[in-house]
Amino acid sequence: MEETEEKHSTLEVTPDVRHESLSCKTFPHLLIKMINKSRWKILGLLAVFLVMVWYTISREESFDFYFQDEKMTCPFKEVEKKAAQMIPNYTREPPLFLHLKDYFWVKTPSLYELPYGTKGTEDILLRLLAITSYSLPENFQSLKCRRCAVVGNGYRLRNSSIGEVINKYDIVIRLNNAPVHGYERDVGTKTTMRLFYPESAHFNPQADNNPNTLLVLVAFKPMDFMWMETILHDKKRIRKGFWKQPPLIWDANPKQVRILNPYFMEVAAAKVLKLPMKHLWKLKEKPTTGLVAITLALHFCDVVDIAGFGYPSSDDKKQSIHYYEHITVKSMASSGHNVSHEALAIKQMLELGLVKNLTYF
DSSP: OHHHHHHHHHHHHHHHHHHHHHHHHHHHHHHHHHHHHHHHHHHHHHHHHHHHHHHHHHHHHHHHHTTSOHHHHOOTTHHHHHHHHHSTTOOSOSOSBOOGGGGTSOSSOOSSOTTTOOTTOHHHHHHHHTTSOOOOOHHHHTOSSOEEEEEOOBGGGTTOOOHHHHHTSSEEEEETTOOOTTOHHHHOSOOSEEEEOGGGOOSOTTSSSOTTOEEEEOOSSHHHHHHHHHHHTTOOOOOSSOSSOOOSOOOOOGGGEEEBOTHHHHIIIIIISOOOOSSGGGOOOOOOHHHHHHHHHHTTOSEEEEESOOOOOTTOTTSBSBSSSOOBGGGGGGTTOOHHHHHHHHHHHHHHTSSEESSOO
16 A cells, blocks of 8 residues: 555656756756857957956056156156157247246347237236236146146046046146036046136136136237236226126136246147238137147146047037037137147147047047
C-alpha cells in the first residue's frame, strides 16, 4: 500500500519536473535569441558610452594640464610667437589701460578719433582719468603664468557644464552685462575683468561681478567718456547720443574702473579684421566687444582660451544668440558687427593654436 502511494506521488511530480526542465532549457535559448536580435543596438549604445567617457576624461586631462605645475606647463612666449603670424608688428609694449600722465603733456597725440584713438577727447579724459586708475592689481603682476579665459555670451554656453573649469583660470574676462548668477554651472562665478560700453553696462555692477573685478570701459564714441564722467562725478546725466539708454545710476567703485587703451580696438579692427583705417566715421563695421577682449588677452596672457563664441547660422532664425536671453541672429543685422567676418578671424586663431576653445565653434 505504501509502495503504491509512493509511485502515485512520483507520477504526480514528474510533469512539474519535466516542465521545469523545459523552462530551464528554453530561457537561455530565448535570452540568446533576444541578444542576437538587439546586439547591434547594445553594441551601439556601448560604443556611444565609451566615446562619452573617453571625451570627458580627455577633456578633463587637457584642462588639468594647465593647472598642475606652472614651471612645467606654462607655454611661455608661445602666444607671442603665434600672434606675430597673424598680427603684423605685434608687440606687448602698449599699456592695457589709459594713463593720466599721458594726457598732461602729449608728445605724440593720437592719430585717430574714437573708437581707435582719443583725438579730440583729451580734455574730458583728463577729468575722467583723474578719479579712475590704470594700474594692474598686484595679484595680476605677481602671476608667473597668466592663464586667461575669455568668456563670450553665446548660446553655446548653455548646458555646457564648464563653470568649474572656467573658475580655474587665473584671469576670467567677461563681456557687457552677461549674468553669472543662475548660470554658475555653465559659466562659472569668477570675473577678473568685465569689458563694457555704456549701453551694455549693468545698472548694478556689483550684481554679477566679484568685489575686485576690474570694470573696463570700451569707448566707441566721445559720448561714452561723457557718460562715465557724469556718473563718477555725479553730474547731470546725459540722455542723448546713445542707441539705447545707458544706466543713469551706476554704483561702481571708481578705483575698480579702467579705460581700455584704444590701441586694442585698432589692432582688432585693422590687423585682425583688416578693416580700412581711412574715413573711420564712414565705416559701418566695427569689432565686437568679444573680439576686442580676445585681442586684449593676446597681448597680456600666456594662455588664451575662449568659451561661448560663435553665432548660429543665418538659416536658423529662431535660435538665440545669447545663453541668458532670447535674441536671434536677425538682431545683429543692424548692429554694425560683421559676425561672419569675425568668425573667420577666430577660426584662424584656432587653426594657428593661438587660442583654444572650451566650447564648440
